[in-house]
Amino acid sequence: MNRPLSSSLWLLLAAALLVVALLPFDGTLSQTAQALPGGVVAFNKRITDFGTFAWMIYGSGSIVIVAYILHRVSRSEGFSSKSKTGWRLALYFLVTIGSASIVVHLAKLIIGRARPELFAEYGAHSLSFFSGHDWVFQSFPSGHSAAVGSFFGAFSMLAPRLRIVFVIGALAIGISRVIVGAHYPSDVAAGLLVGLWTALMTAFFFARKNWLFRLDEAGWPRPKNSFQPKPLA
Template sequence: MTAAATGQPAFDGSRIDGAWFTAFTDFARDTKWLNTPMEVWTNLGLGVFAILMIVGWWTARRRGTQAMALALAAPIAVVTAFAAAEVVKKIVTEVRPCRSMPHAYLVDSCPAPSDYAFPSGHSTVAAATVAALLLLDRRLSAIAAVFAVVEGFSRVYVGAHYPHDVLGSAVLAFPIAILVSLALRRSATPLIGSLSHGALRPLLTAEPAIATRPAPQAASTGDPR
């Protein structure tokens, strides 16, 4: 059942950059040796972004409560951006390229008609991770950006999305992830500061606890005998 069958006007994204999409899929046809690696990466590669956020949390343990607040906000920012992308998908109802351009060479299988194309959920996760890590650790953000480009390329290469689906994901995800991270840094920093002195201390800080030194004993002036 298509969007049109349910009363929703289906949007044909091929009118925007169908020629570019065909260029990608023709390249995929000419590099069949790369088809399987790209098909595996396009889904499992999302784990890289989770690992980078974990690394960000681990290093934030030595950088204070604000850094830890940003580290803990990162996955929340990514989930928020992804949820927003899913809402946009239902509003735009852009049909997948496999339905608008069925004669193109496709590596990925065609999803259900209700699984719309714009924006790309995978690319949203990637772009949101880049944005969230940008506030925490620019080196990790740069690494995430490289993988995000590969992720976006793979989504078009396998025929799952048009190029504008990927670019639109970045435009949507970046500001959402930044705003959510900044808001949570401001609101969560005092709470993290308090929790850092309790049972959660090992998860929130790598600084050693300050031991209370016993008071020095007064020197005895009496005869020890």
């Protein structure tokens, strides 16, 4: 296993430990977030549904993706280059967002964690394995957070200069899920982890194929358009 991929596994482990570290505080943080001033809660209710997989695929999120693809295609020279850029970008978004969706929905089904609305009855750490077909037992991990994690994660891999903007966007939607009482903090952290991880792993795969990404000198995937030609000696 190459060093960057091994390092990415350590990052995954560290992120998983963060999720575990949040568990003891889930109940307190959830109740505190839901008790924030009404204006704060109302604002988060307005923005929270921007994090659904349906919004990413069928709503305004798809318009953003298509606009980005068209922008990249317009900068390519020649029909062959435009065609390859277009379908590879579409495939990257599809694989990243689709993989995150599959993973998070499978985890919901297996784990069956009760949502915060059942806090008084079940507490913050109630699990009903394979009860995830019922919405109120689909708390872990957060699907909204996985969706925005994969969406903004894909863009952060393709446009690393704007990575901080994409991270803030993902965090904003994730935090909104706690404030509106749909998820516990550890649910959100796990969902973001799933989404970001699929974006990174898909980028590694594409870099191996020399699609959209290349491995830099340290072995990490970087967008091919970010590499500058070496000056002539």
